[in-house]
Amino acid sequence: xxxxxxxxxxxxxxxxxxxxxxxxxxxxxxxxxxxxxxxxxxxxxxxxxxxxxxxxxxxxxxxxxxxxxxxxxxxxxxxxxxxxxxxxxxxxxxxxxxxxxxxxxxxxxxxxxxxxxxxxxxxxxxxxxxxxxxxxxxxxxxxxxxxxxxxxxxxxxxxxxxxxxxxxxxxxxxxxxxxxxxxxxxxxxxxxxxxxxxxxxxxxxxxxxxxxxxxxxxxxxxxxxxxxxx
Numbered sequence: 276x277x278x279x280x281x282x283x284x285x286x287x288x289x290x291x292x293x294x295x296x297x298x299x300x301x302x303x304x305x306x307x308x309x310x311x312x313x314x315x316x317x318x319x320x321x322x323x324x325x326x327x328x329x330x331x332x333x334x335x336x337x338x339x340x341x342x343x344x345x346x347x348x349x350x351x352x353x354x355x356x357x358x359x360x361x362x363x364x365x366x367x368x369x370x371x372x373x374x375x376x377x378x379x380x381x382x383x384x385x386x387x388x389x390x391x392x393x394x395x396x397x398x399x400x401x402x403x404x405x406x407x408x409x410x411x412x413x414x415x416x417x418x419x420x421x422x423x424x425x426x427x428x429x430x431x432x433x434x435x436x437x438x439x440x441x442x443x444x445x446x447x448x449x450x451x452x453x454x455x456x457x458x459x460x461x462x463x464x465x466x467x468x469x470x471x472x473x474x475x476x477x478x479x480x481x482x483x484x485x486x487x488x489x490x491x492x493x494x495x496x497x498x499x500x501x502x503x504x505x
Contacts, residue, residue: 276329276331276335276337276482276483276484276485277484277485277487278484278485278486278487278488278489278490279487279488280337281329281482281484281490281491281494282488282490282491284329284337284343285327285329285491285492286491288343288345288369289303291369291456291458292345292367292369292458295391295392295393295458297367297391297458299345299347299367300347302317302320302325302326303326303327303345303492304492305492305493306492307489307490307492307493307497307501310493310498310501310502311501311502311503313502313504314504315504317502318504320498321498321502322351323346323348323349323350323351324346324349324466324468324495325346325347325348325349325495326345326346326492326493326494326495326498327344327345327492327493327494327495328343328344328345328346328468328494328495328496329341329342329343329344329482329494330342330344330479330480330481330482331482332376332377332474332478332479332480332482333478333479333481333482333483334478337374338371338374339373339374339375340374340375340376340377341374341376342368342369342370342374342376343368343369343370344366344367344368345366345367345368346364346365346366346466346495347365347366347367348361348363348364348365349361349363349364349365349465349466350362350363350364350465351465352383352465352467352470354465355383355464355465361465362464362465363462363463363464363465364384364461364462364463364464364465364466365460365461365462365463366460366461366463366466367391367458367459367460367461368458368459368460368461369456369457369458369459370396370450370451370452370456370457370459371452371456372394372452372453372454372455372456373451373452373453374451374452375449375450375451376449376450376451377449377474377475377476377478378399378401378409378447378448378449378474378475378476379447379448379449379472379473379474379475380403380444380445380446380447380448380473381442381444381445381471381472381473382444382445382471382473383444383464383465383467383471384444384463384464384465384466384467384471385441385442385443385444385463385464386441386442386461386462386463386464387439387440387441387442387460387461387462387463388434388439388440388442388448388450388459388460388461389434389438389439389459389460389461389462390434390435390436390437390438390439390457390458390459391436391457391458391459391460392436392457392458393436393452393455393456393457393458394452394453394454394455394456394457395433395434395435395452395453395454395457396433396434396450396451396452396453396457396459397431397432397433397434397450397451397452397453398431398432398434398440398448398449398450399429399430399431399432399448399449399450400415400417400426400429400430400431400432400446400447400448401415401428401429401446401447402415402428402445402446402447403445403446403447403473407445407473408475409428409429409447409475410428411428411429412428413428414426414427414428415427415428415430415446417432417440417441417442417443417446418440418441419432419434419438419439419440419441420438420439420440433453439460447475468480468481481496482496
């Protein structure tokens with residue numbers, strides 16, 4: 276993706292978030308020059324991967340296969356072993372109409388996906404097989420706002436604003452918006468995007484960037500180039 280495209284997505288996303296009366300933390304708006312002046316006090320932001328995150332899954336087609344994310348808080352995977360510190364994470368997502376996040380699951384992370392406002396969010400589900408393929412034979416059982424629901428393999432759940440679903444580990448899920456854009460919340464156990472995403476097809480999690488203009492705000496993958504005290 277071009278940096279100019281990423282900058283435009285960030286500006287547009289920020290306006291959409293504000294329309295829904297949701298407020299991002301102050302570090303969301305630090306400029307690249309401000310990042311260069313930060314010290315050890317902000318290491319948690321860098322080490323836990325907080326902040327702006329835009330991906331086209333390496334497909335160079337963000338409009339149709341992409342996702343906007345902002346990680347608000349996150350613990351360390353080590354915290355899950357010791358049961359100390361933050362053992363949870365929170366993200367904000369924006370899903371555009373018919374914009375697909377491809378099938379994937381997480382080995383460790385359990386997450387609630389919440390429609391915070393906008394249009395409908397559709398989520399298609401498959402159990403995974405022992406060899407980590409999509410199981411086309413077994414029914415899927417999930418909790419939707421505390422209510423158990425059973426679906427056929429490949430069944431689709433529709434979440435209206437205010438509704439949520441709990442996605443356990445190793446459950447393949449693919450989602451998109453229908454009828455407009457959706458503001459999505461994600462509340463989960465610790466998030467590790469470097470090691471806890473299993474995509475059904477061979478695609479990437481992070482995006483290669485063509486630097487055609489300076490960054491407006493930094494993506495979490497930019498920190499190493501601007502913050503020198505990590």
